[in-house]
Amino acid sequence: xxxxxxxxxxxAFCLSPVRAQVGALQTDxxxxxxxxDGSYQFIATCAGEARSPxxxxxxxxxxxxxxxxxxxxxxxxxxxxxxxxxLSDDMPFSxxxxxxxxxxxxxxxxxxxxxxxxVFEIVNSTVVERPALGRAVVKIATTRxxxxxxxxxxxxxxxWSSDSEHLVMVTISAPYACAEFAKHPGSFHSxxxxxDVRDGHVDLSSVRVQSDDRPFVMPKDGPYRGFAERN
Numbered sequence: 001x002x003x004x005x006x007x008x009x010x011x012a013f014c015l016s017p018v019r020a021q022v023g024a025l026q027t028d029x030x031x032x033x034x035x036x037d038g039s040y041q042f043i044a045t046c047a048g049e050a051r052s053p054x055x056x057x058x059x060x061x062x063x064x065x066x067x068x069x070x071x072x073x074x075x076x077x078x079x080x081x082x083x084x085x086x087l088s089d090d091m092p093f094s095x096x097x098x099x100x101x102x103x104x105x106x107x108x109x110x111x112x113x114x115x116x117x118x119v120f121e122i123v124n125s126t127v128v129e130r131p132a133l134g135r136a137v138v139k140i141a142t143t144r145x146x147x148x149x150x151x152x153x154x155x156x157x158x159x160w161s162s163d164s165e166h167l168v169m170v171t172i173s174a175p176y177a178c179a180e181f182a183k184h185p186g187s188f189h190s191x192x193x194x195x196d197v198r199d200g201h202v203d204l205s206s207v208r209v210q211s212d213d214r215p216f217v218m219p220k221d222g223p224y225r226g227f228a229e230r231n
Contacts, residue, residue, distance in 0.1 A: 026043060026044070026092065027043060027044055027045045027046065028043065029043055029045075029046035029047075031043055032046050032048050033048065035094070037096075037159075038096065038097075039094040039095060039096040039107075040059075040094060040095045040096075041092065041093075041094045042061050042092060042093050042094065042095070043092055044068070044090055044091065044092055045063065045064055045065065045068075046061070046063060047061060047062055047063040048060070048061045049061075049074075050095035050097065050104075052097050052101035052104070052122075053097055053099060053100075053101045054101040055076060056075070056076045056101065056125075057073060057074070057075065057076070057101070057122060057125070057127075058073070058074040058078075059071065059072075059073060059084070059087075059095050059104070060072045060073070060074050068088055068089075068090045069088070070083035070084065070085055070088045071083065071084040071085075071087040071088045072084070073127050075125065081125065081126075082126060082127055084127060086118065086129060087106065087108065087118075091108065091109040091110070091111075092109040093106050093107065093108040093109060093115075094106065094107045094115075096157060096160065098160045098164035098197075099160060099162060099163075099164050100163075100164035101122070102121065102122050102164060103119065103120065103121050103122070103160075103164055103197055104120050105117060105118065105119050105120070105157035105160075105167060105197075106118040106119075106120070106157075107156050107157055110154065112174065114154055114172055114174065115154065115156055115172070116134070116154040116155060116156070117133075117134050117137070117154075117155040117156055117157045117169060118131075118134070119131070119133050119134065119157075119167070119197055121197070130197065130200065132199070132200025133155075133167070133169075133195045133196075133197055133200045133201075133202070134155050135200070136195060136200055136201060136202045137153070137155040137169055137171060137191075137193060137195065137202060138150050138153045138155065138171075140191065140193065140202055140204075140207065141153045141171045141173075141188075141191055144191065144207075145178070145186060145187070145188035145189075146184045146186060147177075147178035147184050147185060147186030147187070147188060148173060148177055148178060148188050149177070152173050152174060152177040153171050153172075153173055153177075154171065154172045154173065155169050155170075155171055155172075156169060156170050156171070156172055157169055158170055158218060159218065159227050161226065161227065162226070165196060165197060165198055166194055166195065166196055166197070166203075167194065167195050167197055168192070168193075168194055168218060168224070168227050169192070169193055169194070169195060170190055170191065170192050170193075170210065170216065170218075171190050171191045171193075172190060173188060173190070189209045189210055189211070189212065190209075190210035190216070191207055191208065191209060191210065192206070192207070192208040192209075192210060192218065192219055192224075193206050193207045193208070194206035194223055194224070194227075203223060205222065205223065206222070206223045206224070208224075
């Protein structure tokens with residue numbers, strides 16, 4: 001049994017498109033903070049602050065022991081302007097701000113070393129969640145692979161475009177998603193795609209299949225060329 005669990009954890013670990021994922025029970029504050037890809041990693045129980053590039057808004061988690069206080073939105077003066085209960089579930093998450101400071105995406109941990117995407121827009125200094133793009137990604141994945149239940153498709157944000165309007169994403173699913181939970185037998189692959197955060201639409205010409213025998217590396221052809229040049 002331990003061997004099976006170890007294999008599953010290893011498989012989930014290898015699914016990360018950007019870096020090793022922080023687990024639900026991880027409370028090592030040294031793993032948090034600004035990451036090499038520019039995102040900010042929040043760790044359960046640890047204080048953290050992800051400030052927008054223009055410095056006007058910050059996503060803040062206060063340090064805690066047992067019960068997590070709500071995640072806060074601070075204005076330029078450090079005052080609490082809003083709380084984000086959708087992020088206040090005692091799970092790790094990372095915040096990636098768009099260059100124009102009008103958007104950010106969160107890769108929110110859901111367990112088993114896997115995350116799911118949440119997109120937020122700043123509207124009149126208020127943080128508003130925009131779920132349309134995530135739903136579009138799930139629809140594309142489940143249409144291509146009918147064996148995948150929608151709840152088993154986890155979009156992950158990878159990189160912003162320089163104009164802050166488009167987002168590179170990749171789908172993640174547990175290795176057993178098409179076996180244990182499927183109504184229709186079959187197999188699946190992770191999919192790369194680029195979406196427009198403004199209208200929640202995915203560019204269908206950007207959909208790429210992630211090969212099982214290759215590491216998770218963002219495509220560099222076609223619509224991905226501009227993103228790849230920013231490496």
